[in-house]
Amino acid sequence: MITKVKDLIIANIGEQAIVRVEEEHLQPILVLQAESLVEIAFLLRDTAGYYFDFLSNISAVDYHPDARFAVVYHLASIPYQTQLTLKVEVENDRRSDNLPEVPSVASVWRTAEWHEREAFDLMGVFFTGHPDLRRILLPDDWQGYPLRKDYEDAETYHGIAIK
Template sequence: MSFDEIKALLLNKFGADVIVGEETGGLQSALLIAPEHIANVCLVLRDDPGTYFDFLSNLSGVDYGAEDGRFGVVYHLASIPYNAQLVLKVSVVNERSLDNLPTFPSIAAVYKSADWHEREVYDMLGIFFTNHPDMRRILLPDDWEGFPLRKDYVEAEEYKGIKIK
């Protein structure tokens, strides 16, 4: 299925509000999906016999910077039988408070490999995934303060009495 056919499939299935934009100028085109639809979109793309995106090859978080005030997640899907790839992106505006994390629906129920990918995005960027089966830090200690890959992260001087810098 072509990029335009996939777009038409999603519009037909979910309506006009599912796709909020598209990026076609880069090396790989991407559909910008309304965040509340991402889990259902992935499920349809996985289960539809015309697309069969059976493999989540990568999931990564994005901090667009304090001036933009946005956080996002990029999903790289692959269809092994059809030798096809698709990029989906979601984003939300967030005031960057550690008390109000940017939040997206988890796709771990659709792709099991999303479990650890989402935990890493949470651990490094503070992006929270609702309905995740085990949303906790995966790389850093549970009591670590902050999220190191945020553009406004201030590195701690020490951790438990041990100098970091």
């Protein structure tokens, strides 16, 4: 399946859209250029014979201490009973005022709105073009991103002890 998807992307978008294929995992992962993500998502959703109509999950990955993050997309084609994993990697200096940015796929799959908000809230990945990117689990004024490996737990929140 991964070879067919790779060939589809190369034929329609170009070889530059694909960074590499990671085949050492239980399920192969197609690593993509962030700039091509939305175009590839529409291609995979709308192409007959593929029809990846369901985005089941988005996960953000922190490669601390490296200045690198990744966003992993788990797709499924319900009619064809196939699955596909995509990944986009982003270099970032880890500063809280300079979040890693990835294009939003909410225009392709509506479920991405919630998944992207969670990745933003907990890992600090900014999804450009998201229709309503704001915290979903933590209070709006929370400082930091708790799933980052370098996150330090706050001792208080508005004067209330957390520990």
